[in-house]
Amino acid sequence: MPWSIFPADSILQSQHRSLGALPDVVVPDAPPPRGEAKRGPRPGHAIVATALQPDGVLAQPLPAAVAALFAERYGTPTAAKRACRRGEVLVDGVQRGMTWVVRGGQWLELQARVQGAAHGGRANSHASAPRPTPLEVVYEDDHLAVVVKPPGMPVQGRGLKPSEQGTLASVLPHCLRPCSLPGVLWRPQHVHRLDAPTGGLVVVAKTRGALAALSGAFAQREVRKRYIAIVGGRLEGAGRMEAPLDGRPCLTHWAAEGATRSARHRWVTTVSLAPHTGRRHQLRRHLALLGHPVLGDPQYSYGYAKQVGRPMTPREDGLAADTPEGAGHAAAAETPRAMAVARLGPQARDEMCLWAVGIAFTHPFTGEHVSLAIPEPLVFQAARARELAAWRAKVEA
Numbered sequence: 001m002p003w004s005i006f007p008a009d010s011i012l013q014s015q016h017r018s019l020g021a022l023p024d025v026v027v028p029d030a031p032p033p034r035g036e037a038k039r040g041p042r043p044g045h046a047i048v049a050t051a052l053q054p055d056g057v058l059a060q061p062l063p064a065a066v067a068a069l070f071a072e073r074y075g076t077p078t079a080a081k082r083a084c085r086r087g088e089v090l091v092d093g094v095q096r097g098m099t100w101v102v103r104g105g106q107w108l109e110l111q112a113r114v115q116g117a118a119h120g121g122r123a124n125s126h127a128s129a130p131r132p133t134p135l136e137v138v139y140e141d142d143h144l145a146v147v148v149k150p151p152g153m154p155v156q157g158r159g160l161k162p163s164e165q166g167t168l169a170s171v172l173p174h175c176l177r178p179c180s181l182p183g184v185l186w187r188p189q190h191v192h193r194l195d196a197p198t199g200g201l202v203v204v205a206k207t208r209g210a211l212a213a214l215s216g217a218f219a220q221r222e223v224r225k226r227y228i229a230i231v232g233g234r235l236e237g238a239g240r241m242e243a244p245l246d247g248r249p250c251l252t253h254w255a256a257e258g259a260t261r262s263a264r265h266r267w268v269t270t271v272s273l274a275p276h277t278g279r280r281h282q283l284r285r286h287l288a289l290l291g292h293p294v295l296g297d298p299q300y301s302y303g304y305a306k307q308v309g310r311p312m313t314p315r316e317d318g319l320a321a322d323t324p325e326g327a328g329h330a331a332a333a334e335t336p337r338a339m340a341v342a343r344l345g346p347q348a349r350d351e352m353c354l355w356a357v358g359i360a361f362t363h364p365f366t367g368e369h370v371s372l373a374i375p376e377p378l379v380f381q382a383a384r385a386r387e388l389a390a391w392r393a394k395v396e397a
Contacts, residue, residue: 039094041111042087047186048112049073052212054219055104062089065102070110088112107208135168135175138372143210143365144203145176145188146372151199151351151379155190172204183208192218195281197298200227200356201372213364218278226358227273227283228376230383231292232302234259234267241286251276252286262387263394268295270380283354295383296352353383 041047051069060068066089067080074080083089084098090109091100102108136148149155149168156169172188184207191203191214203223205211217223238255253274262268269292273283281300287293288300360371 041090042095045111045113047090047109049110050185050189050208051108052208052215053102053104053106053108054215057104059101059103061098062091062096062100062102063098065108069108073110083110135171137175138201138374139370140176142179142181143207143363144205144214146201146203146359146370147172147175148374149194149199149202151197151355154196155193155202168202176204176206179206181207185211191215192278194356195284197296197352198354198356199377201359201374202356203359203361210364214361217361217364221276222361224358224360225275225356226373227275228257228355228357228380229271229273229283229287230268230295230353230380231271231287232262232265232268232295233292235269235271235292241290243286243289245279245282245285248279249277250279250282250286252283254287260384260388261391263390264387268384268387270384294352294354297354298352351379351383353380355380
């Protein structure tokens with residue numbers, strides 16, 4: 001399907017190939033061997049985390065798979081090995097040991113002794129926690145949901161610890177309807193992530209079948225996403241950015257929607273963004289490489305391209321403009337870091353102006369084309385008004 005940048009929501013009207021109906025119960029590749037294999041959680045234990053080994057991944061020992069799939073819970077390979085030795089890991093519902101080899105399509109579950117958990121059941125991690133403020137739910141059925149993550153909220157923490165309270169993962173069970181379908185997850189699970197400072201739409205799966213199907217759709221780039229940002233400097237027209245990140249190819253399409261005068265940046269521009277790939281901090285890093293960092297970004301600002309050894313001009317490193325106006329959107333030399341700090345001051349005080357405002361995908365069970373959009377957040381209007389007021393005060397002084 002051809003890719004196109006969009007003003008407004010035209011990208012959300014594109015059609016997608018239907019994934020078709022998928023089974024909601026995952027059948028193991030083979031029955032468990034006789035002998036010491038134990039099915040389900042041990043007495044007094046409950047399932048506290050679930051993950052799917054992606055298809056296409058080479059077979060690997062159980063400790064390596066646990067370390068990769070539960071990196072937030074086990075920070076080191078040694079910690080993952082200890083969990084396997086303690087018998088905390090189930091593969092397709094069967095307790096496995098250190099020598100087990102995990103293959104693509106298998107489900108891994110972690111069991112732990114949880115106070116108040118039912119015998120052989122699922123952990124109720126939020127039973128004793130204070131009820132959080134509900135999230136805005138823009139779409140929900142028995143298979144999946146789409147919610148609005150507030151900026152500043154991490155998607156997940158490190159297991160069932162007090163530090164996890166306030167994460168999206170811990171809030172979801174309070175905000176979504178219970179699911180009674182076969183293959184229900186122990187708690188709703190996000191299918192993709194947003195950076196903690198970024199607000200906006202997140203797709204959530206309620207069942208194993210939905211998680212597997214939606215994860216595959218994201219991996220095959222069948223999900224279309226739209227972001228909106230306010231960046232420093234003036235951008236006009238539309239263009240694309242193909243600079244690789246961390247040695248991997250990346251593609252971001254952008255389209256300027258309007259510019260506002262600014263005392264700190266001379267101009268700030270509201271930009272629509274469509275990432276074709278999903279690398280870590282891709283939009284923030286690409287915009288910083290263009291010399292137009294996201295307003296309020298505490299990590300990637302002016303001077304980032306020189307910092308990583310890649311100062312850019314409009315025709316270098318895969319940067320191209322789709323319109324004549326976009327040809328001059330970046331200066332040949334970036335603002336030196338010291339000058340940027342002197343001009344901007346500490347940007348960490350500002351809320352980062354980057355939101356995920358649109359998403360479109362094919363429902364994995366109904367075949368329906370789901371296209372969702374939310375309006376620009378009020379913080380964007382406030383940011384533009386603040387920049388314009390400061391510019392007027394500077395001019396009149």
